[in-house]
Amino acid sequence: MSAALALMPDDTPLLRVEGLTKRYGAIIGCENVSFDLRPGEILGIVGESGSGKTTVLNCVSGKLAPTSGGVQFKTRRHGLANIHELSEPDRRRVQREDWGFVHQNPRDGLRMRVSGGANVAEPLMNLGDRHYGRMRQATIDWLNRVELDISRIDHKPRTFSGGMQQRIQIARNLIHAPRLVFMDEPTGGLDVSVQARLLDLLRELVRDLDLSAIIVTHDMAVARLMAARLMVMKGGHVVETGLTDQVLDDPQHPYTQLLVSSVLQI
Amino acid sequence: MITRPAIAVRSLSKTFTLHNRGGMNIPVFDGLDLEVLPGECVVLAGDSGVGKSTLMRTLFGNYLPSGGSVHVRHEGVLVDITHAPPHVLANLRKHTFGYVSQFLRVIPRIATMDLVMEPLLANGVSREIAHERACTMLRALRLPEGHWALPPATFSGGEQQRVNIARSFICDYPVLLLDEPTASLDAANRAIVVDLIKAALGRGVAMVGIFHDEDVRNSVATRYFSVSDFKAAA
Amino acid sequence: MNAATNTAASNASSEAAYYTHAYLDEQTKRMIRRAILKAIAIPGYQVPFGSREMPVPYGWGTGGIQVTAALIGPRDVYKCIDQGADDTTNAVSIRKFFATVADVETTESTADATIIQSRHRIPELPLREGQIMVLQVPQPEPLRGLESRETETRAMHAYEEYGLQYVSLYENISAFGRIAGGAGYPVLVDERYLMSPSPIPKFDNPKMHLSPALLLFGAGREKRIYAVPPYTRVRSLDFEDYPFEVQKWTQACALCASHESYLDEVILDDSGNRMFICSDTDHCATRRADGHHGSMSDFSLEDAEQSRTGGERP
Numbered sequence: 015m016s017a018a019l020a021l022m023p024d025d026t027p028l029l030r031v032e033g034l035t036k037r038y039g040a041i042i043g044c045e046n047v048s049f050d051l052r053p054g055e056i057l058g059i060v061g062e063s064g065s066g067k068t069t070v071l072n073c074v075s076g077k078l079a080p081t082s083g084g085v086q087f088k089t090r091r092h093g094l095a096n097i098h099e100l101s102e103p104d105r106r107r108v109q110r111e112d113w114g115f116v117h118q119n120p121r122d123g124l125r126m127r128v129s130g131g132a133n134v135a136e137p138l139m140n141l142g143d144r145h146y147g148r149m150r151q152a153t154i155d156w157l158n159r160v161e162l163d164i165s166r167i168d169h170k171p172r173t174f175s176g177g178m179q180q181r182i183q184i185a186r187n188l189i190h191a192p193r194l195v196f197m198d199e200p201t202g203g204l205d206v207s208v209q210a211r212l213l214d215l216l217r218e219l220v221r222d223l224d225l226s227a228i229i230v231t232h233d234m235a236v237a238r239l240m241a242a243r244l245m246v247m248k249g250g251h252v253v254e255t256g257l258t259d260q261v262l263d264d265p266q267h268p269y270t271q272l273l274v275s276s277v278l279q280i
Numbered sequence: 281m282i283t284r285p286a287i288a289v290r291s292l293s294k295t296f297t298l299h300n301r302g303g304m305n306i307p308v309f310d311g312l313d314l315e316v317l318p319g320e321c322v323v324l325a326g327d328s329g330v331g332k333s334t335l336m337r338t339l340f341g342n343y344l345p346s347g348g349s350v351h352v353r354h355e356g357v358l359v360d361i362t363h364a365p366p367h368v369l370a371n372l373r374k375h376t377f378g379y380v381s382q383f384l385r386v387i388p389r390i391a392t393m394d395l396v397m398e399p400l401l402a403n404g405v406s407r408e409i410a411h412e413r414a415c416t417m418l419r420a421l422r423l424p425e426g427h428w429a430l431p432p433a434t435f436s437g438g439e440q441q442r443v444n445i446a447r448s449f450i451c452d453y454p455v456l457l458l459d460e461p462t463a464s465l466d467a468a469n470r471a472i473v474v475d476l477i478k479a480a481l482g483r484g485v486a487m488v489g490i491f492h493d494e495d496v497r498n499s500v501a502t503r504y505f506s507v508s509d510f511k512a513a514a
Numbered sequence: 515m516n517a518a519t520n521t522a523a524s525n526a527s528s529e530a531a532y533y534t535h536a537y538l539d540e541q542t543k544r545m546i547r548r549a550i551l552k553a554i555a556i557p558g559y560q561v562p563f564g565s566r567e568m569p570v571p572y573g574w575g576t577g578g579i580q581v582t583a584a585l586i587g588p589r590d591v592y593k594c595i596d597q598g599a600d601d602t603t604n605a606v607s608i609r610k611f612f613a614t615v616a617d618v619e620t621t622e623s624t625a626d627a628t629i630i631q632s633r634h635r636i637p638e639l640p641l642r643e644g645q646i647m648v649l650q651v652p653q654p655e656p657l658r659g660l661e662s663r664e665t666e667t668r669a670m671h672a673y674e675e676y677g678l679q680y681v682s683l684y685e686n687i688s689a690f691g692r693i694a695g696g697a698g699y700p701v702l703v704d705e706r707y708l709m710s711p712s713p714i715p716k717f718d719n720p721k722m723h724l725s726p727a728l729l730l731f732g733a734g735r736e737k738r739i740y741a742v743p744p745y746t747r748v749r750s751l752d753f754e755d756y757p758f759e760v761q762k763w764t765q766a767c768a769l770c771a772s773h774e775s776y777l778d779e780v781i782l783d784d785s786g787n788r789m790f791i792c793s794d795t796d797h798c799a800t801r802r803a804d805g806h807h808g809s810m811s812d813f814s815l816e817d818a819e820q821s822r823t824g825g826e827r828p
Binding site (some may be wrong): 086102103106110125127128131132135136139140141142144146147148149150167168207 | 677689755
C-alpha cells in the first residue's frame with residue numbers, strides 16, 4: 015500500500031508560474047518565465063548577475079508585482095490562488111504561513127536587535143502561538159537541528175559568525191513547517207568549508223521535511239548539490255531547463271555551455 | 281505470450297554542438313533503433329569513441345537526444361523520456377532506472393552506508409530494512425566494514441566502483457544501465473559483479489551494458505548491439 | 515468716539531486676545547481636534563497630525579501640550595503631573611503655561627480636574643466620566659523597537675499582524691524569567707489596535723480598561739495622536755504561561771500607609787537608607803489629610819540633613 019502510494023506522488027503542482035514578465039520601464043527584469051514546482055521538488059535558478067534570477071524569485075515570492083503573468087500557489091487557506099491577485103493581507107498570510115525565505119545576507123532575514131532564539135521563535139508567534147514554554151522548546155529543538163550551541167540561544171545575532179547567522183536564519187524559516195522555501199544565494203558570502211557544511215545541512219533538512227524549494231545561485235556546484243532541476247537564465251530569459259545533471263552534463267544553449275565550461279575544476 | 285519491451289529506442293540521433301567552438305557539430309549516431317526485453321542483457325559493441333557511453337547516457341536522460349525517442353516502461357506504461365516533464369523523469373529514475381557509471385559521482389561528505397541505503401529509502405523502504413540490505417550488499421561486494429561510515433571520496437577506484445554497484449543493485453530496478461561497472465575491479469570482485477548481473481537477469485531485469493573485459497562481456501551478454509552501425513555522417 | 519465704536523473696539527480686542535487662546539491659533543486647534551475626533555472614532559489607531567513648534571523642546575511634552583491646547587476652554591480646571599507629582603519642574607512649568615495662555619483655573623487635585631495632563635502616570639484616584647486624561651508620548655509606535663520600517667509597521671496595524679510584539683515579551687522572559695518590561699507595556703485596544711500606552715508603568719495599564727474618562731495620547735515629535743474612548747476594552751498582552759501582572763510592593767507608603775498605590779523609592783542618605791512613598795503626590799496628600807499615617811510620616815528631609823551634618827549648615 016505505502017509502496018504503491020510512494021510510486022504515485024501527488025501529480026498536481028504546488029506552484030505554477032505562467033508567462034511571468036517584469037519590466038522596469040524599458041528594461042526587462044524577466045520575460046515570459048513559466049515553470050511548475052511539485053511537492054518535494056527543488057528547482058535551481060542559475061545565471062550570472064543581472065540575468066533576472068532574483069527578479070524571478072522576488073516576483074514568485076510575492077515581494078515584487080510582475081508586469082504580467084501569474085503565480086499560482088496551492089495555499090492552505092484559499093486553495094490554488096494567484097498570489098498577486100490575493101489581497102495584501104491574504105498574500106502576507108501565505109508568505110507567513112506557507113513559505114520561508116532565506117536571504118543571502120542574514121541581516122536581511124534576521125532581526126538584529128533581538129536574540130537568535132527570539133528570531134527563531136518569531137514565526138510561531140506570527141502564527142498565533144501564545145505559549146512561551148512551548149515555543150522555547152521548539153526553538154531549542156531547532157537550534158539543535160541546525161547544530162547551534164543552545165547555550166547561546168539568547169545571544170544577539172551579531173555575536174554569531176556568518177555561517178551561524180545563516181543557520182539561525184534557516185531555523186527561523188523552517189520552524190513553522192512551510193511548504194515552500196525560497197533561497198537567494200543561501201551560502202553566498204561564506205567560506206567554502208562553512209558553505210559545504212551548511213549545504214549538507216540544508217540538503218538534509220529539505221529531504222527530511224519533504225520541502226519544495228527554489229534556490230537562486232550563480233554557483234554551479236551549489237546548484238548540482240541542491241537542485242534536482244535547473245532553470246538557466248540570461249538577460250531576463252530562460253535559456254534552458256531540465257534535470258540538473260542533464261543541463262550540466264549536456265548543456266544545449268551557448269550560454270549554458272559557457273557557464274558550465276567556466277566552472278573551475280580542482 | 282509476447283514479452284513487451286522494457287526499453288524501445290526509435291530513430292535516435294545525437295549530435296553535440298559546441299557553441300563556444302564556433303558552433304562545431306560532432307555527430308555521434310543517427311537513426312538508431314533498439315529494443316530491450318526484460319531478462320535481456322544487451323551489450324553495446326564498438327570501438328572506443330563510437331558513442332556507446334553517449335547512447336547509455338541518452339537512455340538515462342543525462343544527455344538530450346537530437347532526434348528520435350526513448351521509451352522506457354515505467355509503472356506499466358511506456359514513457360518517452362525525451363519528452364517527459366522533469367518530475368516524471370525524476371520519478372522514473374527513482375523507481376525504474378538503475379545506472380552504474382564508470383565513475384562514482386555522488387554528493388560529497390556522505391557516509392558510504394547512507395549512500396547505499398538512499399535508493400531504498402527513496403522507494404519507501406524502512407530505515408531498518410534498508411540498513412540490513414545495505415550491509416548484506418556491501419558484505420557481498422567485500423567492501424571492508426571499516427569503510428562503511430566514511431564518505432567514499434578517499435576510497436580506491438575499485439572500492440568506489442563497488443559503492444556505485446551497491447547503490448544500483450540494492451533496489452530491484454526493472455531496468456539497469458551498466459557503463460563499465462567492472463572497469464577497475466580485480467578478478468575476484470569482477471566475478472561477484474557478474475553473479476549480481478546474472479541474478480538480475482534471472483529476475484527479468486532489462487539491462488544495457490558496456491563491458492571492456494571480454495570474459496565479463498561473454499558471460500553476461502544475451503545479445504550484442506553494434507552502435508557503430510548507426511554512425512552518423514560527420 | 516461713540517459708545518457703539520467703543521463696544522466694537524473692545525469686542526475686537528477680546529477677539530484678538532482669544533485668537534491665540536491657549537497659545538495655538540484656531541486653525542491649528544481645529545486641525546488637532548479633527549485628529550482627536552478621528553482617534554476617538556478608531557480607538558488605538560495612530561492619527562498623524564501637523565505637530566507645531568512649541569515653546570519647549572521635543573521630549574518635554576509637546577504632544578500633550580498641543581492636545582491640551584486644542585481642547586482647553588475657560589471653564590476647564592487643569593492639572594499637570596510628571597512622574598505622578600504635581601510639584602516637579604516640568605509639571606509646574608506646564609501648569610503655569612496654561613494658566614497664562616488659557617487663563618484657566620489649575621489644581622493639584624485629581625478629583626477637581628477636568629483635564630489632566632501627565633507623563634509616566636495615571637492618577638491613583640479612579641477617573642470619572644467627563645474627565646480627559648492627556649498623556650505625553652515619546653514613541654507612539656509599540657513595534658518600532660523591533661521593526662524600523664514605518665511602511666511595515668503600518669501594514670502590521672492595518673492587517674492586525676501583531677505576532678512581532680510578542681517577540682519583545684519573549685525576549686523579556688528569556689532574559690529575566692518573567693515579562694519584566696515596566697513602562698510602556700503594550701496593550702490591545704478594543705481587541706483591534708495594538709497601542710503603546712506611553713511610558714506609564716504597567717501598574718497603570720489596568721486603569722485604562724473600561725475607564726470612564728477619555729484618554730488621549732499626543733506624540734509631538736512623532737506627530738501622532740491616538741485615543742482610548744471612555745469604556746473601551748484595553749488588554750495588556752501576555753503569554754498563556756506568563757500572564758500579565760502588575761508590580762507589587764512588600765512595603766506600604768511610608769507617608770500615607772497606602773498598600774494600593776504605585777511606590778517610588780527615595781534614597782535618603784549615603785548610608786543606604788531609603789523610603790518608599792506614593793508616586794502620586796495628590797493621592798498621598800489626600801490620604802494623609804484623611805488621617806492615614808505611614809511609618810515615616812513625620813520624616814522631614816531637612817531634619818535628616820541636619821542630623822547628618824551635625825546641625826551645621828554651610
